Amino acid sequence: MTTTDGRIDLPLLPNHPPGRSAVTCEYRCANACAHEAPNESDNAYFGDVVRNIVNRRGMLKAGAVLAVAGAGVAGLAGTAAADRGRPGHGHGPGHGHGQKPPKGLDFTAVAPNREDRLVTAEGYQQNVLIRWGDPVLPGAPRFDFGKQTAAAQAKQFGYNNDFCGLVPFGRDKWLMGSNHEYTTESFMFSGYDAANPTDEQIKIGWNGHGFSVVVVERERRTGKLVVRLDRRYNRRITVQTEFQVTGPAAGSAYLKTKADPTGRKVLGTFGNCAGGVTPWGTILSGEENFNGYFANGQAVTDPTEKARVARYGTPGATSTRKWERLDPRFDLAKDPNEFNRHGWIVEIDPHEPDEAPRKRTALGRFKHEGATVHIARDGRVVCYMGDDERFDYIYKFVSSGRFHRGESRKAREANKKLLDDGTLYVAKFTGDSPAAEIDGSGKLPADGEFDGRGEWIPLVTGNKSHVEGFTAEEVYVFARLAADKVGATKMDRPEDVEANPVTGRVYAALTNNTDRGKAGKEGATEINPRVGNKNGHVLEWEESRGDHTATTFAWRLLLVCGDPATADTYFGGYDKTQVSPISCPDNLAFDKFGNLWVSTDGNALGSNDGLFVVPTTGRNRGQVKQFLTVPIGAETCGPVIADNFVLVSVQHPGELDGASADNPLAHWPDGGNTQPRPSVAQVWKQGREVGC
Template sequence: MTLESPRRFLPMLNHVKGKRSAVTCALKCDNACAKDVCNPSNNSYMRDIVSAEYSRRNILGVGAVGALTLLLGANAVNQAPGAQAQGLSPAARAGGRLQFSAIAPVSASVDEFTVPKTYSWEPVIRWGDPLFRDTPDFDINNQTPESQAGQFGYNNDYLDILPLDEKNTRAVLVANNEYTNESIMFPPSMDPATVRAIAKNAHGMSVVELERKAEGFPWKYVRGAKLNRRITMSTPFTLSGPVAGSDLVKTAADSEGRTVLGTLNNCAGGTTPWGTILSGEENFNGYFKVTAPTAAQRRYGLTNSNPGRGWHLDEQRFDASTEEYRNEPNRFGYIVELDPMDPTSTPVKHTAMGRFKHEGANVRVNADGRVVAYMGDDERFDYLYKFVSRDKYIEGNRAHNKTLMANGDLFVARFRGNSESEIDGSGAVPTDGAFDGSGEWIPLTRNGRSAVPGMSTEEVLVHTRLAADAVSPTKMDRPEDVEPNPVTGRIYVACTNNSNRGVGSNTPADEANPRTQNRDGHIIEITETNNDATAATFNWNLLMVCGDPAQGDVTYFSGYPVDQVSPISCPDNVAFDSAGNLWISTDGAPSGIGYNDGLFKVQLEGADRGKVEQFLSVPRDAETCGPVIHDQEGMVFVAVQHPGEDGIWGNNTSLFPYDGTPAPRPSVVQVFRGKNGNGLRK
């Protein structure tokens, strides 16, 4: 996008429900909701297939049965499913160590970062903070492509903080930098070509070391630390897996089809048991010019309109209408693996895990040693996936474990409801008292080879959406973050929303997606058969159907009284505390009376199952991303993305993080207990 007013690119203007900005729709997902549904397949929906037979043997074969070993990184609880958090009292197991009184929703017109009264907050790092000693200090009026390449990127999404020492006083932070909003980043007098070059360097990922006095104290980032790194659109990536070297990914600049420059629109992610970061490439389609798009390209949202960012004006590879670069879009839409402990390492794009609009990927290690990753395709009516590695995890063998995602099999989910005949699209709970049922994982590859008739292995993994369409999985309401609970082993799927559900000829409601025009989203809880992560079948239920009961929304919170929950809408990212409680960050507050987005805790066990409590609220126009819960030391971290999105240069709707900069700066924020609490910065 050039520095023209963003409103010429806003077909969602006056059509967005709730508080989300039409600018966000334009910049983040290329106005996906204003366009035709990308999935026009006539897949059978759940009511049609409820009696269908699908052999377990044909799906996967008999998987290993036994207790699940969960190894989710240094900060996770390492326990078998069903185990209780060790060392916690019954009350602490239910509520977790992070005690607080829920805050009230904050009006969408208020530009504040709000936390409970006994907590304080301050940024860890902000857009433009210099990572290297020779990087210039941030100067919003004099940004250059070179300075941005050495500064923290824009619009941070997924993040994690990995400890580097036993005292927990040194750590490394990794964050995705998803997209840019040039209209509030730069003065309108700036040269458009320079703006485009800076914006490209503001995408990607950021790695930065942190330090602090002692555990429980706030972190400071370390300028010039040895692990600091920026991943930009110029960083080489290696393609792994069956697609590496395929004709489908070769271009004029890469005749071997094995090296890609950059990573695009990185959204959520996950941390592996071996300490690497998995990052999901999501809405890559909006960056490429395409004329006369093929059916495969249209399935991914590529159209014949010129992309507003204009990158094709500077780099020919973003003009996929040319023969030389028609395959360049095929080189994006993968799960990326980055080693934050080795700043000289080449990050990898794992083609065996499929190509779609990845929200992220989260890993657990099965009892038989194979690694399983869960993934959502963040588009209306797209699908839920899992990947099962061919090879096994070896404790302590980091070099080997870094190859695990390169080979394995990919599956897509089909849900069946127990009360399908009662689903009328209203969101009313069936007479059995729950939205629940069973499901199966349908193979797209088996033993590393295509399991889809008429498609080669390379075609399945490059055109994964088309491959999935062919086997009739369940069309979902934008499945975003998908994560296993480190205490119980159950899987939680954030379905953000789908206002097109049941509208016109679009797929109607089903028990796993029970609301027509599902504006507020829902959370699915999955239990793999026998707690075997490689199993071909699973059971499921809806933990919650989101919304604001006070505004008359039809909601469900696993039977918890709806008048005693914090209103919550559009669940996006999820995380867990040491007791196994679910934490949800939101992207689109409840419709009707607009609230700012926030972070919410949800209890999953006992009489308080389904209880939702709001912990924090982010500033005006912002989205809450990448929550990290270090409850044992009383700390929470979030990425504050696109604050002030609806403003323009000189007429800002937010000035977060309120440091004197005349424009908002997306930031990673830490929340902590302290004497100077009362909701104020320390």
């Protein structure tokens, strides 16, 4: 209901995440955690299957099953042993004390807090690079909270910026791309009536979504970044921008609508969460929580179509923002195929502002957290992706073509086609510990690590389906159901997946899953070792022989997050009395030393979310240190880790239970009595590299 002061009164539901406000859940993901997880498949955890075979038939017969994944074990097992064998690595208090900090960690950790400001490591400077409503296009009006218009928002920085990426554009100059994941209308408009938004408010919301490109330049004297209002390259992409559908599902009958009978042109992008910058200078953006933008899910009555819609989260009778009132494409009763045209990876070329962005169907359709690209040894492109939902999966795509080196226009155009042809895989994991040792408490098994083997199961290659009962286009458009069919491993909200540029190992953030172990739900597995997992964990794996195109790998958990004082946490074997508490890992990045940087979303430990850094090798492996905290009510997004500065996207600052535009309880970034505004912030130390 809407209260007299315009605040939406949302009850705290039984599954409400402990570190996130109810209003964030409503606007961001349509209260996903308050509903049953869409994955109702009964595919068993692969480790359980293997252990059952071992128990029934003996180790020799099980060897044939284990051999599928075994080729990848030696690599990670060897590096694990090497890491533990280095001086100071291992369990026990005091290890590493008095030693010089590793490169990238020479700062004093920020303490947990609940402040309404960006708190950084001591000695670092900060500034707000760009905030919601700031000009993006030349001629954009100055932001006026009380006099917003759709026309103005179309030229201004959008709302709730998430992923941030920098594409080089000259010396100390970049094209910066930012996702605008969602809008929170009750924080955008005074007196907002959620049941009856005005047409102008709906259109402002349309233009508050999407993507911004701005030219940014670093001042050599101060180290500060500034935004340039470039007439050629600055750009806004919104819900009304035309996209080109490419790849093997382009033109599919499942993508054709009354407005687009070709199935090759889509208006807009929304729910864009994380992303990645490609080696050819484009930006990938993941369409995530798109289902909540649609209405009248009950109108889909055909059993097959109903099951397909339900697997992605069936929309209610009305949407949160009521977009269906102005645009029939958001009404499933009028055009159900529009639903299938969202949930893709989008590729945007910031160097070509007149070029339509692409929706890359070869990468499959699901709730994409993002997509990150790694060039394999043979030149093929490998794209890693997480499906951010409870009990959903980790995917990778391997291109058929090879990367063209060089900066010529011909090479760039060839590279921009690489994500349209290849093989899409989904991951299966097996643990190597007896089932009795994985009791759901987070207690380490006898071998001292949560680890095991894995394999990549092919789903589709070009126009050839590898999934029985599915055509190729069905695999692409309904990738979740295809992955269910092959028995992929259910994960605890897989989000960002990144390859370490120094070691080649791959890391995935598993944010949380408080449903794990509940009645009727899958219990603890070695890859997801805690029931009621509210703090999440970070997964590490190494592809067989270090080849990112391989179909087998070895894995282990780097972090089991939470309060280091509790028994259910693990920090790579590092002394837990010497680490920062961390909860709900979300986005990942690396510095040039190979350290992993982790941003958090929904801290369940009572502190603001933050940005952390952790070495992945050597004596300090697992030593988590908090570099900054974002203001109260905010989520830490981005981030960008450059040699001389860090960029962090501060999303939904001040989104606290009981707050609204009529009752702001936080005022970052401008202070005083101002409204909170999502922003991109820069942190740097003059004359010093980040973390040094």
